Amino acid sequence: MPELPEVEVVRSGLEKWVAGRTVESVEVLHSRATRRHGEGPADFAARLTGQRLEVPRRRGKYLWLPFGGDAALLAHLGMSGQLLVGDAELPSDQPVDPAQLKHLRVRLRFADGGGDLRFVDQRTFGHLMVDDLVPDAFAEGLTVPEAIKHIAPDPLEDAFDGEAFFRRLRAKHTGIKRALLDQSLISGVGNIYADEALWRAKLHWARRTEALTRAETTAVIDAVREVMAEALRAGGTSFDSLYVNVNGESGYFDRSLNVYGRADQPCNRCGTPIRRDPFMNRSAYSCPVCQPRPRHGHY
Numbered sequence: 643m644p645e646l647p648e649v650e651v652v653r654s655g656l657e658k659w660v661a662g663r664t665v666e667s668v669e670v671l672h673s674r675a676t677r678r679h680g681e682g683p684a685d686f687a688a689r690l691t692g693q694r695l696e697v698p699r700r701r702g703k704y705l706w707l708p709f710g711g712d713a714a715l716l717a718h719l720g721m722s723g724q725l726l727v728g729d730a731e732l733p734s735d736q737p738v739d740p741a742q743l744k745h746l747r748v749r750l751r752f753a754d755g756g757g758d759l760r761f762v763d764q765r766t767f768g769h770l771m772v773d774d775l776v777p778d779a780f781a782e783g784l785t786v787p788e789a790i791k792h793i794a795p796d797p798l799e800d801a802f803d804g805e806a807f808f809r810r811l812r813a814k815h816t817g818i819k820r821a822l823l824d825q826s827l828i829s830g831v832g833n834i835y836a837d838e839a840l841w842r843a844k845l846h847w848a849r850r851t852e853a854l855t856r857a858e859t860t861a862v863i864d865a866v867r868e869v870m871a872e873a874l875r876a877g878g879t880s881f882d883s884l885y886v887n888v889n890g891e892s893g894y895f896d897r898s899l900n901v902y903g904r905a906d907q908p909c910n911r912c913g914t915p916i917r918r919d920p921f922m923n924r925s926a927y928s929c930p931v932c933q934p935r936p937r938h939g940h941y
Contacts, residue, residue: 646700646702646703646796646798646829646830646831646832646835646870647835647870647873647874648719648873649700649702649703649704649705649719649830650700650798650874651874652705652719652725653698653699653700653705655725655727656698656705656707656725656759657697657698659727659757660695660698660707660727660759661695661696661697661698661707662694662695662696662697663694663695663752663753663754663756664692664693664694664695664752664753664754665690665691665692665693665694665695665750665751665752665753666691666692666751666752666753667687667691667750667751668686668687668690668691668748668749668750668751669687669748669749669750669751670683670686670687670747670748671746671747671748671749672747672748672766674747674766674769675747675748675761675763675766675768675769675770676748676769676770676771677769678769678770678771678789679770679771679772685772686770686771686772689713689772690709690715690750690772693709693710693713694709695707695708695709695715696708696709700796701786701790701793701795701796701799701829701830702793702794702796702825702829702830703718703719703825703829703830703832704716704717704718704787704790704793704829705717706773706786706787708775708785712774712775713772713773713774713775714772714773714775714787715770715771715772716770716771716772716773716787716789716790717761717768717769717770718768718769719763719768720763720765720766720767720768720769721765721767721768722763722764722765722767722768723761723762723763723767723768723769724760724761724762724763725759725760725761725762726759726760726762727757727758727759727760728757728758728760745762745763745764746760746761746762747761747762747763747766748760748761748770749761771789773787773788773789774787774788775787775788776788776791778791778801779791780794780795780801780803781795781799781800781801784801792826793825793826793829794825794826794827794828794829795828795829796828796829796830796831797828797830797831797863797866797867797870798830798867798870798871802828804859804860804863807827807828807859807863808856808859808860810827811827811851811854811859812851812852812854813852814827814851814852815850815851815852816850816851817847817848817849817850817851818840818845818846818847818848818849818850818851818854818862819836819837819840819847819848819921819926820922821851822836822839822840822862822866823836823922830870831866833902833924833925834899834902835866835869835870835873836866837901837902837926837927837928838865838869838899838900838901838902839862839865839866839868839869840862840865840928840933841900841901841927841928841929841932841933842865842868842869842900843858843861843862843864843865844861844932844933845858845861845862845933846928846933846934846935846936847919847921847926847928847933848935848936849936850936872898876898901916901927901928901929902927903927904916904927905917905918905925905927906918909929909931909932911929911932912929912931912932914929914930914931914932915930916928916929917929917930
């Protein structure tokens with residue numbers, strides 16, 4: 643599933659190619675793509691038509707384009723969703739793989755006649771919706787879509803409060819990796835970047851949150867920011883053709899991963915084979931030497 647860096651890459655592409663443009667028409671080609679819009683596909687299209695989309699924003703794995711002062715087009719990419727910018731005519735000469743066009747779910751055309759915006763989703767786990775903007779509970783003076791008002795700020799936001807995170811983390815009584823995946827505590831950190839950050843901070847994924855020191859918590863957040871910044875510079879992490887930016891290009895941060903997906907390969911720091919453990923129906927990767935397992939960890 644795309645994590646914060648991949649979503650930020652898409653957000654920055656939308657800012658360049660979509661912000662400031664007026665929607666002329668909306669086609670919903672698969673109703674599942676707008677299933678979270680309670681009033682249905684027709685209302686979704688009607689609320690967007692004629693609106694001028696503003697600079698997109700992001701919180702964690704969600705992104706939205708405000709319009710009209712009190713509403714926004716909210717997107718969650720799910721496992722395979724893509725927001726792609728194409729030419730005005732479909733399928734004209736453009737950088738999108740023609741094989742993906744059969745998975746086109748929603749299409750926005752713009753009044754300027756330029757490239758359209760397409761929501762392509764092979765597995766249909768992602769979604770788009772129009773939502774009202776409400777005051778942000780975490781940052782004074784900002785607004786967020788109502789559907790995500792419970793989502794905590796991500797570590798790259800100015801609204802992220804390190805001290806508040808430390809207090810809430812210590813009160814969780816769980817394992818540190820499980821806490822990093824809790825979007826009500828900190829948003830945008832998924833399986834890949836949690837493993838990578840914990841390796842950099844030299845902490846095992848099962849370390850109890852209530853036992854973490856302030857220094858260890860700071861080290862984890864610094865590592866999360868560091869790994870995400872590097873992933874952003876690389877255009878995100880891509881394991882297959884589903885992870886692309888708005889121009890259909892894949893990122894290449896997967897070439898720099900230190901533990902994730904590297905079971906039995908040597909640790910880049912000490913040479914010990916990387917260990918893979920089952921974790922919440924997924925996997926957790928760690929170095930047995932650099933990240934010693936706690937004696938009474940949370941599993």
